[in-house]
Amino acid sequence: MSYRVQGVVVRAEGAPAQIETVIVPDPGPGEAVVDIITSGVCHTDFHYQQGGINDEFPFLLGHEATGRVAAIGDDVTEVAVGDRVILNWRAVCGQCRACMKGKPQYCFDTHNATQKMTLEDGTELSPALGIGAFIEKTLVAAGQCTKIDEESDAAAVGLLGCGVMAGIGAAINTAEVQRGESVAVIGCGGVGTAAIAGAQLAGATTIIAVDIDDAKLEQAKRFGATHTVNSRDLDAVEEIRSLTEGFGADVVIDAVGRPETYEQAFYARDLAGRVVLVGVPTPDMKLELPLLDVFGRGGALKSSWYGDCLPSRDFQMLIDQYRLGRLDLDGFVSERIGLGDIEAAFKKMAEGTVLRSVVEL
Template sequence: MPHEVHAVVAAKRGAPVELRTIVVPDPGPGEVLVAVQACGVCHTDLHYRDGAISEEFPFLLGHEAAGVVESVGPGVTDLAPGDYVVLAWRAPCGSCRSCRRGRPWYCFDSRNAGQPMTLLDGTPLAPALGIGAFAEKTLVAAGQAVKVDPSARPEAAGLIGCGVMAGYGAAVHTGGVGSGDTVAVIGCGGVGNAAIAGASIAGARRVIAVDIDDRKLDGATRFGATHTVNSRGTDPVEAVRGLTGGHGADVVIDAVGRPETYRQAFSMRDLAGTLVQVGVPDPDMRIELPLIDLFSRGGALKSSWYGDCLPSRDFPVLIDRYLSGRLDLGGFVTETIALDEVESAFDKMRDGRVLRSVVVL
């Protein structure tokens, strides 16, 4: 029997989101129905609301979620009602050319639920990142629901479903930060602080946080930054070089995603250093760099898509680190809110007043 639940819907480009009643079907083959307990408010949700990702309105927003499996569809054998899960927007298919080559974190055919969730009049909803979890219940592919330790608080656990995993993975997986490395992270929002935490856990000797907001820089030290640079009044490239013996950092992570921060990251690398872009740029942004510098500096320029993660492998590990006190997931939660407060949470996000607002149901 279909389920009528409350959910946050972006009906048209740039308009305030609405709390609507939607219809969620029972799970079909390979699908699971999840009762959502908490869902973080991510910048990606704001991009959907503003039409910066696609024009497939109306959108069912929310994707950074934890909850409990309520029922499973035919063919689902590794999940059962009552399982505590974090939702992932990557569910490797196992059969594409990337999966067959042993690189499922680059899967080209990630799985989503096949049945649509709809408005009461039958209008199909496009779920954000294939999830749509600003809702009391949501329908996902079984591979998107990753079992984790049920003792983790849902408002903290859900954050590894997107922002924390993206930043942490940018440092650990994409950047390959290792013991003794020097690391600089530009942008100290949720993703940037997760990169700082990942670099610290991976054994970086020096982790330099770069931002234009002293409040964010103060917060970055909580996640493992050893040094901070306010780039509003200081040349961040020279500052990072000064903190690394004049050489530059081994790994620089751009968690902002703007041409100016990318150029800064490019220049503050050591010779043969690695630049990782994990901040999401606007589609119309362009970058121009001298080709001779690309050639002569060596190293690697990488983009990190979801932290190059494999959710089934990485989510339980991050939850274990949270529960052991090594990863401060709770530190990312600025406030908890209700479903009808998502629009105001977007305002706080734009103003830089929060790391994460988290909807608790």
């Protein structure tokens, strides 16, 4: 049996995101069909539309989602029908060299569903990040489903499926922010703001938000920023140093992912401090730093993949922090929209007027 459902598809580079009928197959071995409840509108979905990820059109957009398991295939042990889940795009294999080292958060062989969802004419769809969640039902690998509790707001906790987890994880998992440390975050969009929230959750006492938009900087205070710097008007490196007794921050997180912001992060940290790159650069970007400075400043230069998270470990733990009032996931939900509102949500995202638009089905 297959399912005929409505989903948001982009047929070609730059084409509009439009609702189309999608055929979802019954789950095969190791697969699950999930009824989507909510799905956040992430910058990655816009990059897919613009051809910034790859050219495997048509794309089924959406990936930052909560849902309920509707059907499972053979050999599925991770979840059962009826489970409420957050979808993730790094279903670990358990067998690669990273998994065998006991570091499954770095799994080098993550997997997705084997079968393909299609349009009515049989054209195979490429689901965004192996999920495709702007749809009534989607097909995923069962390992992409992480069971969560029933009580929390689906729109809020579903954002852990991508952007919010990337930011929080950059602070907690990758940077390993410690109590009493100073943290600067460059770029206060959704991921950067989540990194600020993660730094606060980890116990940082000086948290410096850097951006070129005063509205975003003001918003960053809500999530834990103790100081703000508008780098359009001020030298970000000098301001961060002045706010940290002249030394620089223990941790600087680049949530933009451009050579100039990474250079700011590199020089704004204390000696032996840590730089974390979580903003995603484009393939054409190049970085040039004096090698002597890399050696002489010591510390660590890290990249954060999906917040170096392990969904089975991190999702429910962070939901528990949310329910205890220590993590404001509600604050990331700027608006709740329908499947037909994706193009308008992309426009608001580009204008910087929302943290997250969330599709509710």
